[in-house]
Amino acid sequence: MAGDPSQKNADHPAATPAPPAAGGAGAALRAVDTTLPGETGQAPEGDPALVENTAQAVDAAVNQADRAERSDVGKSTGPxxxxxxxxxxxxxxxxxxxxxxxxxxxxxxxxxxxxxxxxxxxxxxxxxxxxxxxxxxxxxxxxxxxxxxxxxxxxxxxxxxxxxxxxxxxxxxxxxxxxxxxxxxxxxxxxxxxxxxxxxxxLQGPLSSFFAWIYILVRKPYRVGDRIQIEDMTGDVIQVSYLDTTLWEFGGPYLSTDHPSGRVIKLPNSSVLNKPVINYTWPLFPYRWDEVKFHVAYDSDLEFISGVMKQAVDEEIGHQMQERVGAYRRLLAQTPVDTLHVREHPAVLFRVSDNTWVEAIVRYLVHPREAGSVKTRLIRKLLAQLNAAPERVQFPRSNMR
The missing domain is CATH 1.20.58 (Methane Monooxygenase Hydroxylase; Chain G, domain 1)
Structure with a gap:
């Protein structure tokens, strides 16, 4: 029997280092550390009270950090x-x-x-x-x-x-x-x-990068502060000079979560002329779809799991998601794209996993910079509620080491 794959889904944000200053850019890049002292990164088993207390503690820490960040907006502090x-x-x-x-x-x-x-x-x-x-x-x-x-x-x-x-x-x-x-x-x-x-x-390369800078100014595939991906490079744009663009890397080969890696990437502006640019923070719709998944046994109550997951996500980000989907539909209304499949509420899907378990997946809309903290809160909340009904929800368990 396989080990507990549900534990691998708990993305715990790592401590976020301060990004380098972007000469005149003034883009502050922040992330919230929601990892509690002594946390091992594994989902608690067998003690619903402990899970609930842990979830409440994490929520309190995240809310406090969010309030502190909002209170700092518009303030210029420090020498x-x-x-x-x-x-x-x-x-x-x-x-x-x-x-x-x-x-x-x-x-x-x-x-x-x-x-x-x-x-x-x-x-x-x-x-x-x-x-x-x-x-x-x-x-x-x-x-x-x-x-x-x-x-x-x-x-x-x-x-x-x-x-x-x-x-x-x-x-x-x-x-x-x-x-x-x-x-x-x-x-x-x-x-x-x-x-x-x-x-x-x-000097064809530098000249191409200079004209690409003009293209970036006119067409705006990205701006300072946007989170973009070019090939396998993902990060927040902290500077766009005449010849190159500087990214504050997120993710990367050393992290499995969407958090700063501590590395700075410089790439020539000419990259936008011959490579696709993925912009996660398009000004008209700066959101993306994300998901949380758990592995459950075949004899679990799938209807119960679906209801719990929908309710938990609705309570956490339901109102914001409705507003974001409304904006998404207004944008799609200006195109030939059909909008009937765009749901205003979180969607729960099930599919058979390769390791003889069923994957329960809940999808929702989130801002890219909030993806890590939102996923952590949802995992805590979902684990607390699903573990509270062990007779209806069977998680993978193994004593193998």
Whole structure:
């Protein structure tokens, strides 16, 4: 007889390390640790009271963590956050000082105040022009970052706008430098075009990634804060730069649960052009289907098990699931997809397992970042209620070691 396969279904979230800061992204990635001290990861057997007490303790811990997380929403705490807010303002002051100094120096150079020889005066004025334009552009970008970007409430959109503004500023600075530092700048531009052609052939990968970055901005296959999967890589997007995307990995080869692995993945932006992107947090419908399964004996009361599983999941997330399915149906109504099979309540299915047991499966809708904690609460609750009726629910048992 096989061992207790139902114990393998209890996904216990591991302690979640803090993710790295995403320079300007500001995406906080959190998970709740619902593993109790001394827990072995196995389902308790034979003592319904102990199971019930354990379930209540876990629920209390999760609810307390959820309340603490909600109370922190919108708050900026810690010296690191304050320092991030101070730095743009400090740079803005530096740029203003540079603009004032260059604006004061430029006419003095032209008037001969510094007694520079003519062969040095002209290059000095041109260099001052380039530096003045550079300071003006950087000050404008910093001003937008500190004040104007606050009108964009979505953090991901704000991140994209600042990326585009930075790129535009550097392009303007490069153009002004080209026109000021070269007498025949169009000849230099033609030469630069030939060089760019050669470099383009040699740097096809980086150029493809840059154009893929533009594609990401326009088509939005993912944004900062989304949970995505590209091939076998899954994680939360914490940065989208001009050439690559950075993921805070979830799952991975070392974990069997949907929790942070502690690893950071960098992949070229060009991946979105030739590989499928799975987005688990699509803004219009940021949910996915999940399931909890148990193995039961053939002589178990399947109707009783179905009723218990439906009721337990309904009590836990029934109201939220109805709202989410309603949103799902409204989206599908705009497509030719039939919506009759989309249920507003958890569905319980049974199928014969390969190891001579019956699999009891309950499916429900959940937010990807809540999948681990919700599954843990449901497993605790279901075990408590099913173990309370041993004469109607027969779980696999074995004394083999």
């Amino acid at each position: 690191a956050v304050a320092q991030q807010k101070r730095w743009p303002k400090l740079w803005f002051v530096v740029y203003l000082v540079a603009i004032a100094a260059l604006a004061w120096t430029y006419p003095l150079i032209g008037s001969g105040y510094f007694n520079l020889p003519e062969e040095y005066a002209v290059p000095a004025r041109r260099l001052a022009t380039v530096l003045l334009v550079a300071a003006l552009m950087r000050a404008a970008v910093t001003l937008g970052e500190v004040y104007l970007a606050r009108s964009i409430h979505d953090a991901a959109d704000r991140y994209d706008v600042l990326k585009v503004a930075n790129l535009a500023a550097w392009l303007v600075i490069a153009f002004v430098a080209l026109t000021q530092l070269f007498d025949r700048w169009y000849t230099a531009a033609a030469s630069l075009g030939l060089v760019s052609l050669v470099l383009g052939l040699a």
